[in-house]
Amino acid sequence: MSLLFSVILVSFLLVVAVAVVRTTNLFAAIMLFAIFSLLAASYFFTLDAADVALTEAAVGAGIATVLFLSALALTDDEEKPDPDRRPLLTFLVLALMAAPLLYLGFWQPDFGGATTPVQQHVTPWYLETTPEAIDIPNLVTAVLASFRGYDTLGEVFVIFTAGIGVYSVLGMPKRGGAHSASSAAAWLYGIGHHAVPRVVAKILIPFIVLFGLYVQFHGDFGPGGGFQAGAIVASGIILYALIEGGNAARAVLPVQALLRMAVIGCLTYAGVGVATLLMGGDFLDYSVLSADPVAGQHLGILLIELGVGLTVTGILLLIFHAFAQRETH
């Protein structure tokens, strides 16, 4: 029954995706894409992926939409028809590609089955090993931060690099409140003169940030962790920036501080790895951090999740400011 519900949800996704592609108004396309993300988050939730749903809702529906809209503010919001495109040919080629993939569908492992390849040996191993080796209830956090910690370190550095990349392309945001008259006023001074969004945001923002901190520090026991917390805190501060303006947001958390957060986050993560090396263990093997291996694991996971949270918050906000401060031409 719940599987049927999931499949209905994913069919909605297909309908929304087709609508996104068909519309020529880019503003509408971005809004529909936000709905797409929200539906995807609901789908993840029905499939027991609470952590992923949390991330998709904060990142896909929240931050991605704001970034797309701020990029749109700097470009044009109507798509021009292009006579040189060949939609029919594209459709035929894609149909040819889709045919074998659809045919392979008949050999897919049973959806939701308990004997699918994923459940054969990998999942039981994590289910059995985690309680004795790491002893935290949330397996997703255990796999992310400890078993596959090396992988996650790489991903944190990819995020950091992407942030640096955005700055190489768009330039550093100005550190003070300096701006020119041609800047989009709404991005700098916000929409605080509208009473309803302002009042609602004022009530919501403290709870969003508080929830972010809860997700950060409770990630070992419930759904949560550094990635989700970083995205939630960043979306709370972006909401503040949208209401009160980018200048007010930068007064609370200056660009310099955000840069430091991102760098300190990366260094904390890598530093824990180096510390375990110096204490005689393998890279990112937290067991050596304390006399009791399980306590060492707890400490290591807490530290690296903190690093992840700092980097994700810092980089997402830096990217937002880079777009928001860009002058329109």
Place this chain on the structure above:
Amino acid sequence: MAWLGILNYWIFVLLLMTGMYAIVAKGNLIKKLIGLGICQSAVFLLFISMGKVVGGTAPILDGSDRAYSSPLPQVLILTAIVVGISTMALALAVVVRIRESFGSIEEADVYGKEAEA
């Protein structure tokens, strides 16, 4: 319920193709990026659906002896979502610069301007 699994998988294939169609058949750069986002989501959805167990619950141990869905695909996709938004931001930054240099985000206009120069 085998047909439900097949239908579920087919929708991912169609989503992937919808995204690809936007990348190939649309000339607008932001539209292409949205198409890329749809492709990306199709892969995420496929991964997560692979780990599901009927009657299972989220992989947060509570001491009971019940079935849990697989945590591994969830970990891979969780990090992929955050990495995805960072790389998408980089692509959007490039689009903004293209608009500043060429005055348009339509592929045909950009090629035309480049041929003139």
